Amino acid sequence: MKTISGTVEADETFTSNVSGATGTVVSLSAPLLKYTATQSELEVGDTITTSGSQTAVVVKADTLT
Numbered sequence: 001m002k003t004i005s006g007t008v009e010a011d012e013t014f015t016s017n018v019s020g021a022t023g024t025v026v027s028l029s030a031p032l033l034k035y036t037a038t039q040s041e042l043e044v045g046d047t048i049t050t051s052g053s054q055t056a057v058v059v060k061a062d063t064l065t
Contacts, residue, residue, distance in 0.1 A: 001031045004056040008033075016046040016058075025050065031059070 008028040014035070015022050021040040025033065033056070035042075042048070046058040 001028065001033050001056040002059050004028070004030060004054065006052075006054040008050055008054050008056065009052060012050040012052050012054075013038075014048040014050045016040075016042055016048045018046045019043040021046065021048075028056075033058075 008025055010025055010027055012025045013022065014025060019040050019042055021037060021042045023035045023037045025035050027034045041063050042058045042061050044058055044061055047055055049055050
């Protein structure tokens, strides 16, 4: 993640603008975002918007299996 607009807290939900991914934040220790996906997975170039109105840009995506 980069260009994080503020503090992102655990349990905030998010939506993304490119992949259509939605989910819940587990933790954010910049630049690493850990999340539980509700729908789809984040992609490079996505901008997420959290339920707390913060935004951040995905610069690398590594889906764990």
